[in-house]
Amino acid sequence: MTIFFVRQVGKVVHLVYGKSKQLEEQDSVMDFNFPAQDDPRRIEIREWFKNHPAPSGKQIAERGLAAANWPEPWGLSADPELMLIIEEEFARAGVIMPAVSNPIGVNQCGQSLLTWGTEEMRQELLPPTLSGEYLWCMLFSEPSGGSDLGALRTIARRDGDDFVINGQKIWNSAADRAQIGVVVVRTDSTAPKHKGLTQFVIDMNMPGITVRPIADMTGEENEYNEVFFEDVRVPASRMLGKEGDGWQITMEQLQTERQSMTKPGAVWGSGPSARELMNGLIQTGRIKDPLIRDEAAALYVEGELLRLLSMRHLSNKINGKPAGIEGNVGKMVASPHGQKMTDLAKRSQGVAGMVYNKDVLPLPPKHFGLFDNWDYAYWFSPATTLGVGTQEILKNTIAERVLGLPRDVDPTARVPFNEINKPNVKAA
Amino acid sequence: MNFSLSDDHEALRASAQNFLDKEVDLSSLLVPGATVAKSGYDELWEKIAGMGWPGLIIPEAYGGLGMDYIDLVMIIGETGRTLAPAPLFGTLAGSWAILAGGSEEQKAALLGLVAAGETKLAFAIADSGGSYEPGADEVIANASGGEYILTGNRSFVVDAAAADKIIVAASLNGARRYFVVDRAAVAAELLEWRDITRQVASVRLEGAAAELLEGDAASVWPFVRNRLYLLLAAESAAGTQAALTDAVDYAKQRVAFGRPIGAFQAIKHQLAEIAGQAECAGAAVQYAAWTLSVDDPRATLAATMAQSYASEAYCNATYRNIQVFGAIGFTWEMKNHLFYKRARCNAELLGSPRQQREEVVSFLEREAA
Incomplete structure (x- = not known):
């Protein structure tokens, strides 16, 4: 595509825009088609799955497919397009991706080890993480507050070559099954609340750690846990980054997690999407109900737009464009989208939907991850605007960081943490 | 696979932006009673x-770009963002x-x-009920002899008054055909x-001499409708962003209770919502x-989805824009109402968003069958 600049006498420069024969040779032309079926990179991956029809986690990791976007030796330095191919080929082969079965380990914590970990930590922890042997958890929120995460109270005190942790964490996914996790703790109470935090990688079987599952309102197997720390000794060598880097590392991990949630799936991007909702309503004939019909259409449209947002984010990465606001905005749209979708799926059943029933609407045989039926997705859905930052915190973030509106007032932000609650000290 | 805008697209948009920022002046409309x-x-x-x-969209073979x-x-995003008042809609519709x-x-x-800028068009298809x-x-x-004579009324014809020629949908021997009328x-x-x-x-034809468009009449309305959906959706998406930017700027400046009103979550959260809709509409x-x-093959579906979503987002954004401004945003002297009215009219001109959603479901039902 060529742009001709034409200077009009006495006027600003305007563009007259035409096309030349270069059009076909340029690669910057918009194209919403996915990588072709005969793409050589796709054929190579498909061949591998043909030779490894039921690959072990170790085989997947050794082939570089567990975190293909990572650099060698862990991954293949795959660009986002190859990542998309790999995702499609995993689905085609009916194999669950490590990033789906162990998202915290592969996406968030593994990434942090690459960025912030020591070489020693990487050599020790990454192979079992990528092979699926180590399941990870993230220990951030506390009973005293999740939205105001910076006010957390769990303390780590230096003692020789160790740090000794005391306190309590809550709302921790997978903590009851994880072998390993990251925990953010306060190492300096004299610093302002966001500055005195540090992250450690801990083994979940360290003495002094107690994990208690939380029975949530779904009645299904627990998603969340609370984790108690009583004089837990962690070697200083397990610190991620330096003392005081904890807030930044935590924010990076949450950002990565939100980004991955900009998808049309009902629960944080996983689970059935509005396409499945629409198909189910058509198959059961419930789409004929005019009240259901319009809502289903609106949800279908919104789901397709979420799909486009996630593809555009990917595409911008391929083209080296700066990340858009899609990550935060996408999660803000996706969570209520999932709630409305599961709600309509339930309502389409009427009173029969109030009985425990996994077959609310028919679903094709496909990997929908943990939330593989509408019933569970529906009863779980209130959590989707709470987890990974509440909807209100997310809207604050978007308003302040994306739209540039003034920051909310936090009178405790600049005060040394240990002086915040002293009654005679006036918060500045 | 590439979903990103190229630098060429950005440059084209920027050139339209520069031109329209200089040439469009809505101040004459901000006098009460202006038409x-x-x-x-x-x-x-x-x-x-x-x-x-x-x-723009006329093939090079016919002298276009x-x-x-x-x-x-x-x-179109830029003409929508600036509400550029000019008979572009009619000319594009007629060309299609x-x-x-x-x-x-x-x-x-x-x-x-048309490409030479010598003829403006309009497209007359809606009846008095819309x-x-x-x-x-x-x-x-x-x-009648070698030509045709048209009699009847068309309504809601965009740019008919400014046009040189009007393309009119009419019934010939019981079948819908399209005619060119001076x-x-x-x-x-x-x-x-x-x-x-x-x-x-509205347009009244009383024995108006007409030239029959001789090609495939059945393809005309679906072809034009999809493109008009896109046109309105592009205006609406850009207008959504414009209404958001305008409200954000105001919320940063307007002070109440000692703080810019944009610091209050009641304002912030509403604007964050609009940011989400603006992103999706785009x-x-x-x-x-x-x-x-x-x-x-999914162009019809895609255009229909875009029109249904973007026109509603635009209505939401312009409503919220007025609420953020407060009562001053309700006055004729402010430009907020021009956007609010454009948004409402865009959401009705080609049928309501709900009608388009019905088209979406019908499309999917046919696909599933």
Whole structure:
């Protein structure tokens, strides 16, 4: 595509825009088609799955497919397009991706080890993480507050070559099954609340750690846990980054997690999407109900737009464009989208939907991850605007960081943490 | 695979932005009682014609620029963002009707004039009830010697008054066909259209001489409708963003209780919501533009989705914009209401968002069957 600049006498420069024969040779032309079926990179991956029809986690990791976007030796330095191919080929082969079965380990914590970990930590922890042997958890929120995460109270005190942790964490996914996790703790109470935090990688079987599952309102197997720390000794060598880097590392991990949630799936991007909702309503004939019909259409449209947002984010990465606001905005749209979708799926059943029933609407045989039926997705859905930052915190973030509106007032932000609650000290 | 805008697209958008920021002045409309007559409709058109925009989507073979729909939405986004009052909608609609329904000779003769900026068009298809389908209130065509004579009424015709030629949908022997009529041969009466940045008229034909478009009549309305969906959606998506930016700027400046009102969550959260809708509307337009450019089989679905979503987002954004401004945003002297009215009218002009959602479901039902 060529742009001709034409200077009009006495006027600003305007563009007259035409096309030349270069059009076909340029690669910057918009194209919403996915990588072709005969793409050589796709054929190579498909061949591998043909030779490894039921690959072990170790085989997947050794082939570089567990975190293909990572650099060698862990991954293949795959660009986002190859990542998309790999995702499609995993689905085609009916194999669950490590990033789906162990998202915290592969996406968030593994990434942090690459960025912030020591070489020693990487050599020790990454192979079992990528092979699926180590399941990870993230220990951030506390009973005293999740939205105001910076006010957390769990303390780590230096003692020789160790740090000794005391306190309590809550709302921790997978903590009851994880072998390993990251925990953010306060190492300096004299610093302002966001500055005195540090992250450690801990083994979940360290003495002094107690994990208690939380029975949530779904009645299904627990998603969340609370984790108690009583004089837990962690070697200083397990610190991620330096003392005081904890807030930044935590924010990076949450950002990565939100980004991955900009998808049309009902629960944080996983689970059935509005396409499945629409198909189910058509198959059961419930789409004929005019009240259901319009809502289903609106949800279908919104789901397709979420799909486009996630593809555009990917595409911008391929083209080296700066990340858009899609990550935060996408999660803000996706969570209520999932709630409305599961709600309509339930309502389409009427009173029969109030009985425990996994077959609310028919679903094709496909990997929908943990939330593989509408019933569970529906009863779980209130959590989707709470987890990974509440909807209100997310809207604050978007308003302040994306739209540039003034920051909310936090009178405790600049005060040394240990002086915040002293009654005679006036918060500045 | 590539969902990103190229630098060329960005450059095209920026050039349209520079041009329109300089040329569009809505201040004459911000006098109470102003009508579209005060908008500078014809003057702006002269300058737009000088930019070559009338020929944007006309193939090079007929003297146009032969640009695709992604290019088009770069420019329409800017005319939408600025509410540029000019008969671009009618001229594009008429051009698409001729492209879909004209013979080679007709395309060459008519589109060349349009591309050269010498002829403005309008497309007359809706009846007095706003229906686009053939009904009781149909214009009737009769053969008379070598030509045709049209009798009847059309309504909600965008840019009819400004046009040189009007493409009219009419019934010939019981079948819908499309005819070219000279503007001088019809009586056009401007409606008191609430969006005073757009000219909308009803058209009365009393034995008006007409030229039959000789191509495939059945393809005309679906072809034009999809493209008009895209056009309105592109205006709406850009307008959504404009209303958001405007409200954000105001919320940063306006102080109450000792703080800019944008610091309050009651304001912040509403604007964050609009940011989400603006982002989705933009993606919908981009995708629809691509499907139309490559003639993708889902182009109809994509254009319909874009129109239903973007027009509602625009209504939401312009409503919220007025609420953020407070009572001052409710006055005629502020431009907020121009956007609010454009948004409302865009959401009705081609049928309501709910009607488009019905089209979406019908499409999916056919696909599933």
